[in-house]
Amino acid sequence: MFRKEGKKTTIAVIPLMLVFSLLLTGCWSNRDLADINIVAGLGLDRTKDGKVKLTVQVVEPSAILSGSSSTNSIGGGQPKPVFVESFEGETVFEATVNMLSVVDKKMYLNTAQVLILGENLLMHENLEEVLDFFHRDHEPDYEMNILVAKGSTPEEILEIETDMDSIPAVYINETVENTILRGTVKKTMLIDLIKIMGSSGIQPAVGQVTKAGERKVKAEGTAVFRDGKLVGWLDPEETRGYLFATDKIKSAVISVTTDKSKLAMEIIRAKGKIKVDFENNEPSALIVEVKAEANIGEYRGKGTLGMPESLQVLKKTLEEEIKKEITAAMEKAQRVYSSDIFGFGEYLHKYHPEYWKGVENNWNDIFSDLPVFIRLDANIMRTGIIKSPAGGSG
Amino acid sequence: MSGRIRKRTRKRILLTEPESLKYEIHGSIPGSVDAVKEQLNDIFSCCSDFIYREIMSGKDGQIRILVAYFNGFVDKRALNQDVVSPILKFLSETKLHEVSSIYERIRKSIVADNEITEVYEMQKAVDAIVSGEVILFTDGENRALAIGVKAPQGRQVEEPDTEISMRGPREGFVEDLLTNTTLIRKRIKNPNLKIEMMQIGRQTKTDVCICYIKGIANEEIVNEVRERLKKIDTDAILDTGIIEQYISDSRLSLFPTVGNTEKCDRLAGKLLEGRVAILCDGTSYVLTVPYLFVETIQTADDYYDHAYFATFMRLLRLVALLLSNMLPGMYVALVGFHHSVIPFRLMITLAASRQGVPFPPVAEAILMLLAFELMREAGVRMPRPIGQALSIVGAIVLGEASVAAGIASNLMVIIISITAICSFVVPSLVRASMLLRFVFLLAANFLGFLGIALVAVVVFAHLCRIRSFGIPYMAPFSPLTLPDLKDSFVMVPIWSMITRPGILRQEKSDGIKGTKRQEVSKGS
Numbered sequence: 001m002f003r004k005e006g007k008k009t010t011i012a013v014i015p016l017m018l019v020f021s022l023l024l025t026g027c028w029s030n031r032d033l034a035d036i037n038i039v040a041g042l043g044l045d046r047t048k049d050g051k052v053k054l055t056v057q058v059v060e061p062s063a064i065l066s067g068s069s070s071t072n073s074i075g076g077g078q079p080k081p082v083f084v085e086s087f088e089g090e091t092v093f094e095a096t097v098n099m100l101s102v103v104d105k106k107m108y109l110n111t112a113q114v115l116i117l118g119e120n121l122l123m124h125e126n127l128e129e130v131l132d133f134f135h136r137d138h139e140p141d142y143e144m145n146i147l148v149a150k151g152s153t154p155e156e157i158l159e160i161e162t163d164m165d166s167i168p169a170v171y172i173n174e175t176v177e178n179t180i181l182r183g184t185v186k187k188t189m190l191i192d193l194i195k196i197m198g199s200s201g202i203q204p205a206v207g208q209v210t211k212a213g214e215r216k217v218k219a220e221g222t223a224v225f226r227d228g229k230l231v232g233w234l235d236p237e238e239t240r241g242y243l244f245a246t247d248k249i250k251s252a253v254i255s256v257t258t259d260k261s262k263l264a265m266e267i268i269r270a271k272g273k274i275k276v277d278f279e280n281n282e283p284s285a286l287i288v289e290v291k292a293e294a295n296i297g298e299y300r301g302k303g304t305l306g307m308p309e310s311l312q313v314l315k316k317t318l319e320e321e322i323k324k325e326i327t328a329a330m331e332k333a334q335r336v337y338s339s340d341i342f343g344f345g346e347y348l349h350k351y352h353p354e355y356w357k358g359v360e361n362n363w364n365d366i367f368s369d370l371p372v373f374i375r376l377d378a379n380i381m382r383t384g385i386i387k388s389p390a391g392g393s394g
Numbered sequence: 395m396s397g398r399i400r401k402r403t404r405k406r407i408l409l410t411e412p413e414s415l416k417y418e419i420h421g422s423i424p425g426s427v428d429a430v431k432e433q434l435n436d437i438f439s440c441c442s443d444f445i446y447r448e449i450m451s452g453k454d455g456q457i458r459i460l461v462a463y464f465n466g467f468v469d470k471r472a473l474n475q476d477v478v479s480p481i482l483k484f485l486s487e488t489k490l491h492e493v494s495s496i497y498e499r500i501r502k503s504i505v506a507d508n509e510i511t512e513v514y515e516m517q518k519a520v521d522a523i524v525s526g527e528v529i530l531f532t533d534g535e536n537r538a539l540a541i542g543v544k545a546p547q548g549r550q551v552e553e554p555d556t557e558i559s560m561r562g563p564r565e566g567f568v569e570d571l572l573t574n575t576t577l578i579r580k581r582i583k584n585p586n587l588k589i590e591m592m593q594i595g596r597q598t599k600t601d602v603c604i605c606y607i608k609g610i611a612n613e614e615i616v617n618e619v620r621e622r623l624k625k626i627d628t629d630a631i632l633d634t635g636i637i638e639q640y641i642s643d644s645r646l647s648l649f650p651t652v653g654n655t656e657k658c659d660r661l662a663g664k665l666l667e668g669r670v671a672i673l674c675d676g677t678s679y680v681l682t683v684p685y686l687f688v689e690t691i692q693t694a695d696d697y698y699d700h701a702y703f704a705t706f707m708r709l710l711r712l713v714a715l716l717l718s719n720m721l722p723g724m725y726v727a728l729v730g731f732h733h734s735v736i737p738f739r740l741m742i743t744l745a746a747s748r749q750g751v752p753f754p755p756v757a758e759a760i761l762m763l764l765a766f767e768l769m770r771e772a773g774v775r776m777p778r779p780i781g782q783a784l785s786i787v788g789a790i791v792l793g794e795a796s797v798a799a800g801i802a803s804n805l806m807v808i809i810i811s812i813t814a815i816c817s818f819v820v821p822s823l824v825r826a827s828m829l830l831r832f833v834f835l836l837a838a839n840f841l842g843f844l845g846i847a848l849v850a851v852v853v854f855a856h857l858c859r860i861r862s863f864g865i866p867y868m869a870p871f872s873p874l875t876l877p878d879l880k881d882s883f884v885m886v887p888i889w890s891m892i893t894r895p896g897i898l899r900q901e902k903s904d905g906i907k908g909t910k911r912q913e914v915s916k917g918s
Contacts, residue, residue, distance in 0.1 A: 030840075031730065032755060034745060034751065036745075038741060059745075061744075062749045108733060110734040111733075111738050139734075
């Protein structure tokens with residue numbers, strides 16, 4: 001009887017001990033929100049002596065809330081919503097840790113909205129090496145936008161003060177999102193870059209950001225890489241051509257000028273496809289096929305748009321216009337930078353793996369010499385709610 | 395089949411009590427009024443409300459009758475009209491030896507009241523007196539008449555404060571057992587509605603009723619209820635709450651396995667589903683067994699309105715139940731561990747509200763929860779007018795001042811308020827979630843969401859393990875009883891609920907179709 005009781009107690013004690021063993025972990029990695037610095041934007045550049053310079057833009061939450069409600073403000077004067085701090089180190093990780101010698105709380109990188117890379121850094125160092133920390137560490141968000149600063153350092157861009165949003169990093173991020181809808185900047189998230197870096201059939205291309213005045217930034221254009229190094233830029237039109245070809249256009253507005261009128265065409269749907277023509281076990285041509293649907297957003301000129309003939313003409317001009325942009329992008333990529341940012345190599349890798357194995361290492365050179373055929377099929381869907389300009393005779 | 399109902403074999407240690415506590419009287423009623431008087435004086439010494447009256451009647455005043463009762467219990471007018479006056483009137487011309495038995499005459503043709511029983515032992519007579527009946531002793535007889543001329547006791551039938559319904563009858567049970575059984579009978583006019591009476595409590599001798607509908611209720615459950623009630627050995631049954639603790643299956647569980655209600659229509663519904671009710675004299679709370687988890691989120695109102703609303707409300711109650719348990723824990727886990735799942739803008743808001751608060755989130759949460767529980771408790775105990783003042787103070791102290799003083803973050807105030815509101819949505823689990831909330835909170839503080847998940851697993855495992863009178867607590871979800879899902883978290887319209895809860899019957903005849911209902915109740 002007593003033995004049985006004893007056994008029962010043992011059985012009861014075992015789960016209890018197991019439960020208590022959980023408590024041995026303590027409050028491990030329990031970090032209060034008030035004890036971390038919420039990083040909104042990150043910048044990475046290279047100093048003259050070859051060190052890495054990390055810039056962080058940190059949010060002051062109470063200042064942001066008091067800024068909007070203007071109560072609860074501590075002390076005199078309006079506290080700044082963010083502070084920007086830079087620190088140098090041999091590696092990025094070292095810089096994030098050593099930065100704690102001058103700031104109060106540990107940096108929390110997961111909230112970073114943008115990572116801005118310096119032109120100087122990318123020209124000297126390999127993109128993969130630069131980004132190693134950001135995908136080795138668990139904290140950075142894989143969905144943060146990556147941009148390359150042109151003409152100014154990341155620090156200068158992160159230090160701008162804008163009236164449009166209390167957090168400049170958010171403002172930068174939002175202009176990027178807007179520009180993506182205009183089709184003139186490439187949205188590159190950390191995860192995209194990691195994927196591209198793992199493949200040899202495509203070269204990275206990253207969105208570009210420049211300072212547009214004291215309190216503004218502009219995110220337009222694309223930075224082109226070859227073998228991990230920054231080699232040059234695409235301007236906004238070329239970027240759009242590049243995005244058309246790689247099926248990344250969500251919407252765009254294309255201006256078309258004919259001899260009689262000026263038009264703004266709104267692309268509502270676009271589908272891009274790239275292929276490589278193969279003949280005698282050799283690639284013979286690069287093919288870009290784009291299908292686009294557009295609405296007429298604005299028409300400045302005489303005459304009506306109601307007739308099928310006039311729409312045919314407009315359709316042709318639109319196709320020409322898109323074709324021009326794609327050609328420009330292809331030209332730059334092939335002739336100037338010799339970098340397959342379109343991913344024709346991936347197509348080969350997929351459909352002609354045998355051939356690909358042989359040329360993998362000098363694909364960019366082969367790519368540069370191939371002829372390009374661009375096939376376009378544009379359609380004009382709607383002309384808006386009026387048929388002809390209001391003053392026109394119809 | 396009987397194995398599914400767990401038998402209680404635990405032995406209870408009998409209380410040893412001093413001699414003076416017992417009032418066991420042996421022997422039958424003495425034949426002479428004088429002896430009776432002597433005994434009664436002895437038994438009811440120092441009982442100022444005990445009254446007896448000796449009536450001398452008959453032509454020569456030799457017919458001696460003793461009427462004994464407790465003052466206040468008895469309707470004096472009725473006593474005089476139905477008992478005393480007729481005796482005086484009809485026996486005034488009678489001589490003692492003229493009739494064969496004065497007692498028989500009184501019993502059969504004089505006393506006008508209908509509730510008459512005969513008692514032979516002194517013990518029974520005393521029991522009758524203490525339960526409010528009038529005892530009539532006749533000289534020369536070894537028996538007595540117990541006449542139930544009880545005065546109506548207690549309060550009127552009114553709407554219960556604890557279960558307010560928007561729609562549906564407002565009648566609630568009262569403290570008087572007879573009124574309560576009448577209220578049930580009024581709703582279920584059927585001889586199959588059985589009300590079995592027993593007395594529990596050594597000192598209190600409380601009347602306890604088992605109520606069920608024969609043919610609908612599972613006989614096995616009824617037997618089990620009977621058995622468990624018989625095993626109760628205690629001094630006092632002052633409320634059904636005491637019975638509940640004695641008869642529930644898992645006495646140590648946080649979750650109630652015996653339901654209670656104050657509403658007549660609700661009880662009638664439960665009885666018609668095949669549940670067994672336990673009524674107790676002196677309390678307006680009626681127990682229902684078996685009590686399952688789904689019943690915690692069912693209300694009587696659900697059935698009186700369209701099923702869309704009932705379903706929506708039930709899902710809402712379920713969400714409220716989960717929130718009232720886990721919300722503080724989830725908040726602590728979020729701000730302590732899982733920053734990456736918080737959207738950027740929300741994170742800034744959260745961080746801003748946390749800034750300047752001297753305590754870690756868990757301490758803050760415990761402080762606020764304790765403050766709230768204190769306030770709730772004080773609000774319940776306080777006299778009503780003061781309670782109102784308290785709630786104002788509480789709202790200001792908890793809400794405004796603590797934030798302004800920097801003791802608590804304003805988000806925590808919101809979290810605790812939502813938790814508090816949610817906890818009142820499911821009244822029968824208020825106490826269970828009050829404790830579980832702290833468990834979840836501590837687990838979240840140690841292990842984040844993992845801790846919450848671990849505790850949740852343990853709690854759900856426990857819920858699936860316990861039974862109520864042999865019926866699995868989580869039925870109809872575990873074990874899955876598909877037909878019973880019609881009236882669970884989702885409710886189908888009342889006209890399509892054509893079967894009774896199958897899980898309660900345990901037999902294979904789960905699907906009792908509506909057309910067969912009458913047959914079934916007749917047949918068994």
